[in-house]
Amino acid sequence: MREVGVGLLGLGVVGSGVWELLARNRDFLARKTGVRLTVRKILVRDPDKPRRARVPREILTTDPREVLESREVDIVCELMGGIEPARTYLLAALRQGKHVVTANKAVLAEHGPEIFQAAESAEKGLFFEAAVGGGVPIVKTLRESLSANRIRRLTAIVNGTCNYILSRMSEEGLSFEQALREAQERGFAEADPRLDLSGRDSVHKLAILATLAYGSFVPADRIYEEGIIGVDPQDLIFAREFGYCLKLLAIAREEEGRVEVRVHPTLIPEDHVLASVRGAYNGFFLEGDFVGQVFLYGLGAGAEPTASAVVADLLDAARLILSGARPTPILFRESPLSLKPQEEVVSRYYFRFSAVDRPGVLSQISGVLGQHGISIASVIQKGRTEHGPVPIVMLTHEAREREVRQALAEIDRLEVVVLPTKVLRILEE
C-alpha cells in the first residue's frame, strides 16, 4: 500500500470535513484505491482552539513552511479561501514541487494565469473540483468527460445562497430582506453576504468554468455582473403569470467564435430543468456539439459535499504522483478568446414600467421601444390602483442590450414614467 502525505492549509468548516471523511472512510478508501492518504501537517491560526475534529495536537502548526516545505507532504491542500495569503502559499507549494488541491474559487478567478502557469512550469497537478459546485463533479466533467466537445452553452445556478433566497421569495412570497434573514438564521448565508448577493461569487465560479470550457483564461472583470439585491417580489408574481420563475444564472455561450459571459437574475420557463433546482442546490446545464444537453445537480456547498470533492481531487493527485505522469494543461487555446461586450448581447427582456394612470401612456412607451427596433411579445397592464403608479409589464422579442439601454433611458425620462423601469433578462432557448 502506497502512502501519500497530505498537508492542509486551514482547518475550518471544509478542512474539518476533509479530516472527518479521511478518518471515517479510511480503510474503505485505501482498499478501493490502493493509496493511503495521510494528513501529515495542518496550518491553523490557533492550535489550542477547541475543535470538533479530533486532530492530534502535534500535526497542527502556525508556520506555513512546516506544510509547504515538509518532505513528508506530497500534496498541499488549500482550504483557507480568500486571496492572500492563499495565493502566496499556492505558488510556494508548486515551487516546492508539491501537487496542489484547492477549493478556492476567488484566488483562481483573480489570479488564474499566474497559478496555472506555475503548475505548468512545475509540471505538477492543480486540482480544484471543490471550487465550483461543491460535490457536483462539474470541473471534472468539463476537464475530462466532455473534453471531446466544443461547449456551446453553459447555463448554471452556482450560488446556493442566492438560489435559496429567490426560492423562498418565490414560494412563500417573502421580501428580499425576510428571505435573507431566514437564510442567515438557517446557515445558508454568511454573516457578511455581500460576495454572494452582489453576484461576485457567481462571477468567480463562471470565470473558472468558462476558462475550462474554452481553454483560455476568462478574467472575472470581463464578466457582466448583476446580483439579486433589489429583486422585488412583485416581479416574481408577474413573472409567474407568464410562466416564468427567477434564478440567478451564470451564462457562457459561444457563437461564431465569440463568447459571452454574464451573471444576472434571469427569468426561466417554469418547466425548464434549472427551475427544479431549489433551495441551496446548484445546477449546471451544458451543451456540447456532440454530447448534446447534459445537466448536473447537487449540493453546491457545505462541509461534507465539499469534502467529497476535495478528497476526489486528493485521490487524483495521488494517482498522478504514483504514475509520474505530466498533468494536462488547463489553458490550451492558442489564439486569444474573443469576448462579446454585454452591450452586444441579444436577449429577450422583461420590463416593468411604473407609469401614471393616464390614457396614451402605453402608446408613448411602446412608441419609444419601436423607435429602437424593440418589438413587444406580450403586455400585462393591471387595472387602476388606488394610489401610486400603475405597473405595465412587457415581454419583448429578442433585442440587443445596447438598444434596450438607450430605449429605457429615454422612457425613464418620459413625464408619465414615475420610477426607474425594472429590467430582467429572459433565458434564450
Add this chain to the structure above:
Amino acid sequence: MREVGVGLLGLGVVGSGVWELLARNRDFLARKTGVRLTVRKILVRDPDKPRRARVPREILTTDPREVLESREVDIVCELMGGIEPARTYLLAALRQGKHVVTANKAVLAEHGPEIFQAAESAEKGLFFEAAVGGGVPIVKTLRESLSANRIRRLTAIVNGTCNYILSRMSEEGLSFEQALREAQERGFAEADPRLDLSGRDSVHKLAILATLAYGSFVPADRIYEEGIIGVDPQDLIFAREFGYCLKLLAIAREEEGRVEVRVHPTLIPEDHVLASVRGAYNGFFLEGDFVGQVFLYGLGAGAEPTASAVVADLLDAARLILSGARPTPILFRESPLSLKPQEEVVSRYYFRFSAVDRPGVLSQISGVLGQHGISIASVIQKGRTEHGPVPIVMLTHEAREREVRQALAEIDRLEVVVLPTKVLRILEE
C-alpha cells in the same frame, strides 16, 4: 505532439460517430490534450459497403488480427455490441497489451469478472463510459468523482426506449402498442425491441453501475428484472390522481451492509427530479454518505452523445499510455457483496384490483391484506361501470415483497376478483 494509434472494432452507428468526431474536432482535440488520436485500422464485415463516414478504404479490414495484433494500434475500441465475438476480441486485445475502450454493456454485465481480471493481469486500462448513459458521465462520476463516498442509493432511468414509450403513454394517453410503434418510427426503438422492453438492457446497465458503486461484481442474473410490457394506460391515469408518474427505474440501495438491485416500473412523485427526465433522456440520481444527493441527466443513446463518451475514454487511455501509470482496479471489495433477495425488499405498493361490483368486496380484499400485515394508505374506488369489473386502486404503506406476493395470490383466488391484480412499486423516499 504524441500520436496514439486507435483500432476500431465495428463501424456502425457509434463507430461512424467516433470517426466523425475525431475528424471534425481533430485539431481542437490535439491542441487541448497534447495527444493526436489516429485511427489506424477498422474491423468491418464488408469493406465495400457504401458508408456515410468517409473512411479510407485501406484502413478497413475483415481480419480481427489486423486490429488486435497491429503494432500501430495502442488502444482497441470495441463498438460491435453483443457477447461474441466481442468478448473474445476484448480478451485478445488485453492479452496483446492494448488498452481497451468499449461501449458494450452486455458483455461487461455478462462477463465482467473475466474481462476485469484480464485487464488487471495485463495492467491495462479498461474504459467503458459509453456503456451506460450515452454521453452522461455516470461511469467516471462513480469511478472517480464520488470515489470518496459510500454510495447509499442509485436510482436511475437508463433506457431511453422505455422512457420514451412511458412518456408518450402518459402525456398523450397512447396505448403501449401505439407508443412502441411511434418510438420505432422515430428511431427511438430497435426493430427488435425485446432487450429494451423486457428490462434486460436496464439490468445490464445496473449490473455495471452497481459493480462500480460497490466494488464487487454484481451479476445480471442476481438483479430483479421486470420490464414495461403490459403496462396499462389505465394505471398511468390512476397514478396521476395520486400525484405519481410511471418510470422504468434501475435501483441499487445499500442498507446495513446488504445491497438490493432491481429493475421495474416504479411510481414516482410528479415533482421528483427523475419525473422531469422525459423522452429518450437518461437520468441518474445518486446518494453518497458525504456528497449527499447528486443528479446527472442527458441523452442516453445516439451516435453523437455515445461518441462523446467513447472519445473521452480514448483520451483517458491515451493519458494512461503517456504516463505509463497502472490503472485503478474496478473490483476493490475484499469480502463478497451480500445481495438482498427481492422477496425481502420493502417498498410501498400500488394495487389495482378488478372486482365484481358487489357489497363487501372492499372489506374482503382489505381483510386479506390485513392478515398479511399490509396496511393501506389510500383507496380509490370508482363508481359502478356499465359492464365488466370495477377497479379498486390502493396505495399501501411499506410492506415486504414476500407478504405482498402471498396476499395477492390469495386475493386473486377470491371469487369476487375477476382479473389478476396489477401491481406497481412506489419509490421509497
